[in-house]
Amino acid sequence: MEKNEKEKMAARLAMGEKIKARRNQLGIGQLTLSRLAGVTPANVVNVEKGRYSVGLDVLNRIAEALGTKIDLVEE
Numbered sequence: 001m002e003k004n005e006k007e008k009m010a011a012r013l014a015m016g017e018k019i020k021a022r023r024n025q026l027g028i029g030q031l032t033l034s035r036l037a038g039v040t041p042a043n044v045v046n047v048e049k050g051r052y053s054v055g056l057d058v059l060n061r062i063a064e065a066l067g068t069k070i071d072l073v074e075e
Contacts, residue, residue: 013050015059020048022066036065 023033030048034041038061047054047062056070063070 012053016048016050033065037061
């Protein structure tokens with residue numbers, strides 16, 4: 001796996017972990033989140049596990065369902 005691919009995977013995993021942590025903080029399951037966000041339960045599972053990159057629209061719907069927003073921050 002190339003370095004760039006490893007970085008992409010690490011970013012997806014980090015985002016998935018944040019989503020899962022927020023979901024757990026709210027005390028909701030993956031099925032509930034999928035319903036609130038209007039996405040399939042499989043999408044929630046795959047996003048949380050960092051399996052693939054989702055579009056901005058899906059990510060934004062998940063963020064809104066979690067009472068959060070997507071923002072750009074400096075590293």
